[in-house]
Structures are given as C-alpha cells and as structure tokens.
Amino acid sequence: MNITNEDLLNEVSQEQLVELSDLEGAAALNQAVIDDAVNDALSLIKSFIPMPANPTPLLKKIGVELTVYELRKKNELVSDNNKERFKEIEAYLSKMAKGSMPTTIAEQDSGSKRSKSFAFKTSKRKLEKRV
Known part of the structure; x- marks a missing residue:
C-alpha cells in the first residue's frame, strides 16, 4: 500500500499538511517528515495484518488517517477526538487481523456475494374464527 501526498490532501488541506510537516519552522512542506509519518502508520498496520497489495478503500483510509495522526503526534497536537479515533482504528x-473484515478488494468482493436462499419457508394458512 502506498500513501501519497495527494491521499493526505483528501484528509487535510495543503496549508495543514505544510504546518504538520514543518517541524523546523521553514514554512515549507517537509517531505522527509511526511515519509517518516507514512512509514510509522504502515508499520502500525503491519503489526496487525500483512500488508495487502490491493487494499480495501477502508484500509487505505485507515493508513491516511494514521499518517495524519502521526504528523499531529510529532507536533504534539493530538486531541482527545484524535485519540478516540485512534482507538477506533x-x-x-x-477485526481485520481476525478475518472478520476484508483487507483486500478481492476479499471484499467475494464477501459481498451472498446466497439468495433462505432458511425459512412459509405457507399460506387460512385462519378461522372460533365461536
């Protein structure tokens, strides 16, 4: 899985990305800091699951959110909401490690094809009123 600056810009603005990556106060995007945050995020994901070549959109979004979280952590800007979201992630x-959530698009597609058969059958009954 590859996380690009473009992916990050879908989560935060260009200005925020510059602020989060600019640890030295140069008022410029620091790609080395971003790459380090991406590596930290991917390492966390790899500690749970093997990294798939074709991740689901959810797993990709998790990678992007973790990268932004790592950037905020480097700047000591982690809020309580960020910590709660980290726990959710x-x-x-x-769940992905246990296999109850798909990690690749192929798993996601095969999991969505459910059988149309049902376990219960009903028959029409005519109810009569007792007198």
Whole structure:
C-alpha cells in the first residue's frame, strides 16, 4: 500500500499538511517528515495484518488517517477526538487481523456475494374464527 501526498490532501488541506510537516519552522512542506509519518502508520498496520497489495478503500483510509495522526503526534497536537479515533482504528485493524473484515478488494468482493436462499419457508394458512 502506498500513501501519497495527494491521499493526505483528501484528509487535510495543503496549508495543514505544510504546518504538520514543518517541524523546523521553514514554512515549507517537509517531505522527509511526511515519509517518516507514512512509514510509522504502515508499520502500525503491519503489526496487525500483512500488508495487502490491493487494499480495501477502508484500509487505505485507515493508513491516511494514521499518517495524519502521526504528523499531529510529532507536533504534539493530538486531541482527545484524535485519540478516540485512534482507538477506533485499532479496533478495525483487530477485526481485520481476525478475518472478520476484508483487507483486500478481492476479499471484499467475494464477501459481498451472498446466497439468495433462505432458511425459512412459509405457507399460506387460512385462519378461522372460533365461536
């Protein structure tokens, strides 16, 4: 899985990305800091699951959100909401590790093809009023 600056810009604005990556106060985008945050995010994901070549959109979004979280952490800007979202992301990764959530698009597609058969059958009954 590859996380690009373009992916990050879908989550935060250009200005925010510059602010989060500019640890030295140069008022410029620091690609080395962003790459380090991406590597930290991917390492966390890899600690739960093997990294798929073709991740689901949810897993890609998790990678992007973790990267932004890592950038905020480097700047000591992690809020309580960020911490709660981090816990939610860990829960998603745990579910993916257990196999209850798909990690690749192929798994997602095969999981959505459910059988149309039903276990219960009903028959029409005529109800009569007792007197």
